[in-house]
Amino acid sequence: MARGVYIHIPFCHQICNYCDFNKVFFKNQPVDEYIESLGREIKMAVESNPTAYSNIKTVFLGGGTPTALSAEQLDRLLTLIVSYISLDDIEEYCTEANPDELTEDKLVVLKRHGINRLSLGVQSFDQELLKKLGRTHENEHVFQTIEKAKEIGFTNISIDLMYGLPGQTIEQWQNTLDQAFSLDLPHFSAYSLIVEPKTIFYNLMNKGKLPLPGEDLEATMYEMLMAQMEAHGLHQYEISNFAKPEHESAHNLIYWDNEEYAGFGAGASGYLDGVRYTNHGPLKKYMDAIDQGELPINHQSKVSLKERVEEEMFLGLRKTNGVNIKHFEDKFKKSMRDIFEGQINKLLNEGLIVETKDTLKLTQQGKFVGNEVFQEFLLD
Template identity: 60%
Template sequence: MARGVYIHIPFCHQICNYCDFNKVFFKNQPVDEYIEAIGTELKLIQQQEPKAFQQIETIYLGGGTPTSLSASQISRLLELINDIIPTNNLIEFASEANPDELSVDKLQALKAGGINRLSMGVQSFDTDLLKRLGRTHSNEQVYETIENAKAVGLNNINIDLMYGLPGQTMEQWEDSLEKALSLNLPHYSAYSLIVEPKTVFYIQYAKGKLHLPSEDLEAEMYDLLMNEMERNGHHQYEISNFARDGLISTHNKVYWDNDEYIGIGAGAHGYLKGIRYSNIGPIRKYLDSIQNGNRPIFSEHEVTFDEKCEEQMFLGLRKTEGVTFESFKRKLGISMMEKYQTILTKLASDELIIVDHIGVRLSRKGRFVGNEVFQQFLLGE
């Protein structure tokens, strides 16, 4: 049974240089038609799977940029969502947001439509780095937007930060962390830059024009991040996420728990009834499928038993609590040690994981090389 719903809004007023998500420039796009199609796709799933939305704990609006929509468009989108998805089990109703797009009327529309968590893409408090990233907001807009959000009753706020950026120094990272923590927010996410194909940064990197910090400097930045978050009372509950007690991201935890979720919108991904699927990406083709009364499925993959085991490990190990022996056995019907004893023994001897009577988790050393640890559980390793 699905625990979460992800709804993709692919429109942006500005395309960031590092972003590889399915997105288009807002101008001249069929935005209103797309919003109505979201409502239709929700109805199509409900018709095919009448119980699909009965246990939903979290709804997440991602993008693209959900707050690229006008206040009236936001209200209509949330109306369509609330018409289909029951709220009796809902813990979190979140939206991504850009600081320079969150006018007071949009914040009011989000709040009125049931949104109770905002995740703002701040990335850096350094003006030069923001320009390199293709971001258009200012620090003043971040501060003002947070104050306005709190004024309308939206207090559960996360901001995203990035490190390992082109030309970024330790001093710039220290300054961004200091400014971010001075906001005293309940949640922070911080990610190292990954240069993805089909992005502006990828083209620059291929031409030798993108100069990234060394691996050692990036590791120092991550070490500083963990230390400063802990010092300021934000518990690290996942490799890149930090929160005060009780204020973790429910939506992201659905992914890390390897539980099922429903993906809605152009290019969205979902995991339902043991099948991972992706929707059609091009907006016009997505709309055509919806208008023809069909779910806009582009691809489907039935997850094998071995893949389920792998996913349980490399997703679960992202959490600082790791994977318990009990949850692995309950979900997969097999002992974790029976399945992965050789791998676990080696990783433990390398001091990359900690194995105790409860389960397995990354050591602090292991957090610096998480991807290398996760790869050990993939087929063929």
């Protein structure tokens, strides 16, 4: 049974140099037709398996950029969503947004339809770095948009930041943190740059034209991030996420709790009834499948017990609360140590995890090498 719903809007007015998500340039795309296809996909899915969608707690619009849509297109999309998914028990209804696209008329539409959380892709407050990233907004867009959002009644607002950027200095990162804290927001996400294949940054890196900070400098930036978030009253509840009390991202916690969610839209992924699936990415393939009365699934696979156990560990360890030992045993009918005795002892000896009566979690040192810790829980 799905606890959350993810809806993918694959359109962007500008493609960022680091992004590897499924996206296309907005211009000359069948945007209105895509929105109607999305509505038909949701309708087919819910009607074919109503029980799976009977207890939805979160809805998340991602992309691409949902706010690449016009106010009228957003209104139509949100009308379709509520036509097929009950929002009666919804805890969090969130959309991603670009600061320079989230106009007042769009904010009004979002508020009217019950959106109660905004996640803005800010990334940096350094204009030079924003240009390197391929971002189009300026700092004043961020401040003006957040001020307008607050005026309209949005209180749960988050921004994304990035560090470990090409040529980024400690001073630039400190300035970005200072500007971010001046906004007095209840939530921040902050990610180190990962250079993904099929991106502009990847091509530049292969040509030796992407001057990335070294591991030591990146670690210093992460250390600054954690210390200053705590000093500003934002607790770290996941490796890259910080929140004031009761402002954690409910939707993302579904992923980290290894619970089920539905994915709709071109290239979207979902995890439902023990099956992970991915939709067709190309718009034509996605929309053609729906025109033929079929769910647009490109690939699906039953998640094995081995995979479920692995995912429980490496997703759960992302949370600062870690993996609950009793919950693990109740879920899998085996204790954590029955399966991972050697791995746990090794990581304890290395000081990368800590084991209490109730939980297994990363130490402060472990947070710096999280991916290495997670790999230890991949079973042969």
